[in-house]
Amino acid sequence: MIKSLYHYLADAVLILHVLFVIFVVVALLLIVVGGYRQWPWVRNGWFRLVHLCCIAFVVIQSWVGLICPLTTLEMWFRGRAGGKLYDGGFIQYWLQRFLFYDAPEWTFVVVYTAFALLVIISWVCFPPRKLTNRIRRHTK
Numbered sequence: 001m002i003k004s005l006y007h008y009l010a011d012a013v014l015i016l017h018v019l020f021v022i023f024v025v026v027a028l029l030l031i032v033v034g035g036y037r038q039w040p041w042v043r044n045g046w047f048r049l050v051h052l053c054c055i056a057f058v059v060i061q062s063w064v065g066l067i068c069p070l071t072t073l074e075m076w077f078r079g080r081a082g083g084k085l086y087d088g089g090f091i092q093y094w095l096q097r098f099l100f101y102d103a104p105e106w107t108f109v110v111v112y113t114a115f116a117l118l119v120i121i122s123w124v125c126f127p128p129r130k131l132t133n134r135i136r137r138h139t140k
Contacts, residue, residue, distance in 0.1 A: 003081045010077035017070040020054065027051045028119055035126030048128035052119055059116045062109045 028051070034042030041047070061068060075085050 006077045006081035010074050013070055013074040024054050031122045031126060043129050045128040045131035055116045055119050059112045062112045
């Protein structure tokens, strides 16, 4: 029963990780397309800040040589469940598994960094609106 719970928790973390990656990649594509098509929501300051922080976290952890905390948590749950563990980073593992792509660790650091530069360029080309607190106090 407990091993089954750990297995489900590992799968939940895996799904969260996949959603995180999808958010980072798809958000940049939507920012660029939306910037050219003048979609106002792609300039939302909070959305853009969250996106920037997500890719910044990925880049910083790759520069310092840390495995993503979501990968570590997933592997911890899988180990507790008695399941198969994998080595290396999340994206590296799944690219190798599904695309048969094998590259040294530094390649992923370069790719993450290049992607982060694209995010920064999107801030210049399609700047977000200022961050504001939507709650306004009304005084009488």
